[in-house]
Structure formats: C-alpha cells, structure tokens
Amino acid sequence: MTSLLAKYAAKLAATGLIAPGDVLMAALDDELISALLLARPSGVYQAVMAELARQALADGSASITPGDCETRTFLHDLPVVDGLSAEGVVQALRQRKGCVILHKGEALVASFGTVSPEQAYVTMSSMCFACFVAYFAEHLRRARLGTLTPERRAAFSRVTALLPLDRGEIDGMPDLLPGPFESEDAAREAMIQAGRHTVEYGLVDSYFGNISYRLGDTILISQTGSSLDELGPCIDPCRLDGSSCAGITASSEYSAHKAVYEAEMAGAGARAILHGHPRFSVILSLDCERLDCPNLGECHRACDTPRAVVDDSCGLSVPIVPGEVGTGPFGLCNTLPPALNATTGGKRGAIVYGHGLFTLGAADFRDAFASLMDVEHFCRAEYFRRVAELGG
Numbered sequence: 001m002t003s004l005l006a007k008y009a010a011k012l013a014a015t016g017l018i019a020p021g022d023v024l025m026a027a028l029d030d031e032l033i034s035a036l037l038l039a040r041p042s043g044v045y046q047a048v049m050a051e052l053a054r055q056a057l058a059d060g061s062a063s064i065t066p067g068d069c070e071t072r073t074f075l076h077d078l079p080v081v082d083g084l085s086a087e088g089v090v091q092a093l094r095q096r097k098g099c100v101i102l103h104k105g106e107a108l109v110a111s112f113g114t115v116s117p118e119q120a121y122v123t124m125s126s127m128c129f130a131c132f133v134a135y136f137a138e139h140l141r142r143a144r145l146g147t148l149t150p151e152r153r154a155a156f157s158r159v160t161a162l163l164p165l166d167r168g169e170i171d172g173m174p175d176l177l178p179g180p181f182e183s184e185d186a187a188r189e190a191m192i193q194a195g196r197h198t199v200e201y202g203l204v205d206s207y208f209g210n211i212s213y214r215l216g217d218t219i220l221i222s223q224t225g226s227s228l229d230e231l232g233p234c235i236d237p238c239r240l241d242g243s244s245c246a247g248i249t250a251s252s253e254y255s256a257h258k259a260v261y262e263a264e265m266a267g268a269g270a271r272a273i274l275h276g277h278p279r280f281s282v283i284l285s286l287d288c289e290r291l292d293c294p295n296l297g298e299c300h301r302a303c304d305t306p307r308a309v310v311d312d313s314c315g316l317s318v319p320i321v322p323g324e325v326g327t328g329p330f331g332l333c334n335t336l337p338p339a340l341n342a343t344t345g346g347k348r349g350a351i352v353y354g355h356g357l358f359t360l361g362a363a364d365f366r367d368a369f370a371s372l373m374d375v376e377h378f379c380r381a382e383y384f385r386r387v388a389e390l391g392g
C-alpha cells in the first residue's frame with residue numbers, strides 16, 4: 001500500500017500538478033482500501049484554483065462549475081471550503097469526490113477513493129484540468145460579454161505568467177515507431193508508446209483519452225478506464241464484423257472509432273486514431289461568438305452551427321462538433337465520424353465540444369501525434385489572439 005501511495009504522489013509531481021512533497025496521502029488498508037489525499041497544487045494550477053475559489057466564496061455560490069465534459073460526467077461541480085477544517089472538508093466530501101479549500105489565500109485540494117488510492121489521484125488530476133479549462137474559458141467569455149473588471153485583468157496576467165511552455169516547443173516531436181504495422185505485437189508496441197507520450201506531453205490526463213489501430217479487420221483499442229501512459233495489457237482486439245470483441249472492457253468510445261475506420265476503408269484509409277483532451281483545444285471549443293444562440297446551455301449536444309478551428313497559414317482546418325460520450329441519440333459516435341472522415345490533408349482531426357480532440361494517422365501514430373500537438377499549439381496561440389482582440 002505504501003508503495004502505491006508513493007507511486008501516485010510521484011505521478012502528481014511528474015505531471016507538474018504539485019511540487020514534489022506537497023501532498024499527503026493516507027489509506028485504510030482494510031477489506032476495502034479507502035484513501036484520502038490532501039495536496040497543494042503548484043504553479044498555474046495553484047493560481048487558477050485560488051482565483052476560482054476566491055470568486056466562488058465572494059459570489060456566495062461556494063462552488064466552481066466547469067463546462068467541460070470530463071467534469072460534467074465525472075465530477076459535477078466542485079465545492080469550495082473556506083479555511084482548512086476537518087468538518088468543512090468532511091461535509092464537502094460527503095457530496096462530491098473532491099473539493100477545493102481556500103486556506104490563507106492558498107488553494108488546497110482534498111479528494112478520496114473508496115476502493116483505491118488511484119481514485120483520489122484521478123480526482124485531483126481531473127480537478128486541476130477542470131479548473132484550468134474553467135478559468136481560461138470564463139475569461140474569454142467575459143471578454144466577449146465586456147464584463148472584465150480591472151481585478152480580473154490583473155489576475156489574468158498573473159495566471160498567464162505562470163503558464164509553462166508547450167512541451168512540444170521545448171522537445172519537438174517524440175520519436176515514434178514508423179508503420180504500417182503488420183503484426184498485433186508491433187501495433188500494440190506502437191500504441192503503448194504513443195499513449196505514454198500523449199500523457200507525458202500534457203495532451204491528456206492519464207486516466208482519460210483513448211487510442212486505436214486497425215490491423216486488417218481487427219481494431220486494437222485501449223480499454224475503458226485504462227491509464228493511457230500504462231497501457232501494457234489494457235488493449236482489446238475487436239473484430240470489425242462483431243464476431244469477437246472484448247466489448248465490455250473496450251473503450252466507451254469504441255463505436256465512434258469503429259464507424260471512423262469503416263468509412264476510412266472506403267475512403268482515405270487511415271489506420272490510427274489518437275484521442276486526447278488538450279487544454280486549449282477544449283477551451284477554444286467552448287468559445288462561441290453567438291452569445292444569443294437559442295441552443296445555449298445545450299451546446300455539448302445540440303449545437304447546429306458549423307464551427308471549426310482554422311489556420312490558413314498552414315492549411316489547418318479542424319471541425320468542432322457536439323457529441324456526448326457513449327452511444328445515445330446525441331452520442332459522439334454519430335457526430336464525430338462524419339466530421340473526421342470529411343477532413344483531408346496531412347493534419348486530420350476533429351474537436352468534440354468541451355471534450356477533446358481526435359486525430360487520424362495514415363499508417364502509424366506519427367501524423368496523429370503531430371496533429372494533436374500542432375492543433376493544441378495553434379489553439380493556444382489563437383486563444384490569446386482572441387483575448388487580445390477583445391481587449392481582455
């Protein structure tokens with residue numbers, strides 16, 4: 001148990017969410033293993049969480065309500081506790097998987113797991129993602145509405161000064177295995193490698209995202225709930241004709257992957273799909289000029305405005321589509337495949353509103369990964385261009 005706690009503490013530091021040592025983890029190793037985590041987020045995460053917590057306590061809501069899909073489905077809103085006290089934290093954790101504590105001007109995070117310490121880690125990491133997206137999306141929305149105050153502008157410069165550089169800008173592309181892969185072993189090795197780099201480059205939190213590769217009439221796909229940076233045995237082979245599929249454990253987005261490959265086999269023939277939740281791609285997907293749209297509040301499933309992220313200088317055109325996780329009537333299995341299959345050129349991808357980015361690779365994950373990195377890089381620059389243009 002101690003080594004598990006140490007593993008997740010180290011993972012929080014490795015992903016830059018905390019400074020090494022700024023986390024306390026405790027576990028009760030009984031029949032069920034329940035774990036508790038208390039951490040001090042660092043850098044830009046500290047800044048956005050403290051700012052959102054201050055605002056939530058000032059407006060009396062005492063909760064942060066992010067608009068991204070990961071949070072909607074996984075965490076709901078995030079309660080904010082005023083001051084570090086056992087009673088306050090216990091009360092908040094009775095309602096939710098985690099909470100933000102504003103203590104002496106600093107943000108702390110408490111979360112718990114009922115069956116493993118991993119749950120507490122995943123909640124903490126999702127909360128950092130949610131707050132990051134919520135803060136930057138809200139700033140741009142207010143810039144559009146003309147409701148930015150001098151205080152908010154000052155906080156924004158403090159926060160953005162803490163933004164780390166894109167990993168891609170520092171290190172460039174990782175060296176990924178060249179395809180096409182002709183054996184299951186080779187394809188698995190490439191998937192494990194691409195998954196690990198997607199997490200290491202900050203393009204997804206490890207518990208989310210998914211990856212697949214088509215080998216003849218079989219789709220190899222990451223399992224639901226697997227950690228993208230530790231795929232190992234967590235890859236399922238699914239036959240396109242449905243004759244054999246570890247369907248129970250395959251990613252919840254398997255049906256979308258399958259529909260994409262079926263259309264590709266009659267078209268451009270892409271063999272790889274990579275899906276991450278890059279922050280600025282998600283934030284830009286939440287930004288819309290139609291402030292009086294009748295579908296407002298239903299954007300994640302009912303948006304009917306054709307939208308895209310477009311960079312004319314390098315021929316980048318990435319559609320933004322609505323779509324819920326899963327196979328319901330508003331499921332992204334209906335909206336994503338036609339959008340993705342209609343893309344052309346060397347950088348093929350589509351953003352699902354408030355959720356994440358899916359990219360295609362012709363024969364391996366090199367172009368899929370490059371697209372993921374390049375779209376996020378462009379979205380980050382485009383975000384700050386829009387804020388500046390709106391006087392934010």
Ligand SMILES: [Zn+2]
Binds near residue numbers: 208
């Ligand atoms: Zn996703």
